[in-house]
Amino acid sequence: MEQRRIGDVDVSAIGLGGMPMSIEGRPDEQRSVRTIHAALDAGVTIIDTADAYHLYADDVGHNESLIAGALASYGGDTSGVLVATKGGHLRPGDGSWTLNSSPEYLKSACEASLKRLGTDAIGLYQHHRPDPKVPYADSIGALRDLLDAGKIRMAGISNADPDQIRLAQEILGGRLVSVQNEFSPRFRSSEPELRLCDEIGVAFLPWSPLGGIGSAGGLGDRFPAFGEVARAHGVSPQQVCLAWMLAKSPVVIPIPGSSRPETILDSVAADRLRLSDEELARLDG
Ligand SMILES: NC(=O)c1ccc[n+]([C@@H]2O[C@H](COP(=O)([O-])OP(=O)(O)OC[C@H]3O[C@@H](n4cnc5c(N)ncnc54)[C@H](OP(=O)(O)O)[C@@H]3O)[C@@H](O)[C@H]2O)c1
Numbered sequence: 001m002e003q004r005r006i007g008d009v010d011v012s013a014i015g016l017g018g019m020p021m022s023i024e025g026r027p028d029e030q031r032s033v034r035t036i037h038a039a040l041d042a043g044v045t046i047i048d049t050a051d052a053y054h055l056y057a058d059d060v061g062h063n064e065s066l067i068a069g070a071l072a073s074y075g076g077d078t079s080g081v082l083v084a085t086k087g088g089h090l091r092p093g094d095g096s097w098t099l100n101s102s103p104e105y106l107k108s109a110c111e112a113s114l115k116r117l118g119t120d121a122i123g124l125y126q127h128h129r130p131d132p133k134v135p136y137a138d139s140i141g142a143l144r145d146l147l148d149a150g151k152i153r154m155a156g157i158s159n160a161d162p163d164q165i166r167l168a169q170e171i172l173g174g175r176l177v178s179v180q181n182e183f184s185p186r187f188r189s190s191e192p193e194l195r196l197c198d199e200i201g202v203a204f205l206p207w208s209p210l211g212g213i214g215s216a217g218g219l220g221d222r223f224p225a226f227g228e229v230a231r232a233h234g235v236s237p238q239q240v241c242l243a244w245m246l247a248k249s250p251v252v253i254p255i256p257g258s259s260r261p262e263t264i265l266d267s268v269a270a271d272r273l274r275l276s277d278e279e280l281a282r283l284d285g
């Protein structure tokens with residue numbers, strides 16, 4: 001698969017988002033492991049997860065443990081796989097998502113993720129979402145301390161606006177490697193962050209790139225231009241969507257979620273799909 005870059009690491013241009021395998025509607029563990037193994041077979045080397053991808057109060061880190069287990073049981077070499085996790089969100093078990101980005105909490109969350117991932121240093125640790133109760137600079141200061149302590153190899157942020165991206169870059173002393181924001185045909189307002197990442201050479205990871213769990217299947221109906229271009233190429237609208245994102249900038253690395261081998265295998269084929277300038281303009285419209 002085409003390679004792109006996060007910090008000093010080459011990764012596949014399309015990643016795997018782990019969330020659908022661990023939250024509401026998650027499949028049984030065997031199907032999830034088959035999905036992760038199918039992604040690895042296809043050359044995926046970036047897997048996105050978070051400690052908050054779980055369902056019940058007592059299964060925090062379900063997705064991190066699942067991914068660590070699937071990597072361990074995979075027959076091939078996984079040394080080149082970047083597992084990107086996050087801290088700062090919590091799920092108390094009632095379906096809600098809460099926030100805690102105090103430096104103390106982020107550092108303790110990172111320690112717990114290190115244990116679940118079974119590593120001495122997390123490949124990419126991302127601040128999950130700004131917490132209005134905590135100054136952003138303090139939360140990012142925790143990431144800087146984790147980098148300096150060697151607990152994390154690279155630092156990223158998520159759900160950040162351009163000012164927060166610039167502030168994070170300053171606090172991390174130029175070591176910010178990635179920004180993960182929502183971006184899809186239905187949610188295009190992250191274009192300014194995407195353009196800023198392109199300018200400063202920071203990876204941009206669109207989350208919910210297909211419109212999110214439950215909506216991804218209907219992408220071609222909801223956005224007819226994607227369905228029409230897909231029919232012209234004999235591929236799925238989801239592949240067209242991912243190819244459209246890849247064409248926006250070499251810093252873009254979409255992380256479509258999957259809970260079935262079929263969907264991740266269809267998604268990874270997007271890196272071979274070339275769209276004309278006219279088609280790209282139509283999808284932008
Ligand atoms: N930073 C944040 O705040 C944040 C927030 C949300 C998500 N994320 C990350 O971003 C990742 C992606 O977002 P998401 O999972 O919410 O939404 P998504 O990627 O837009 O959609 C996921 C759904 O798309 C389906 N799908 C995937 N590839 C497909 C294909 N080629 N054809 C048809 N359907 C396809 C999957 O179905 P099946 O389940 O049937 O395989 C899956 O349920 C997450 O997994 C998570 O890692 C981050």
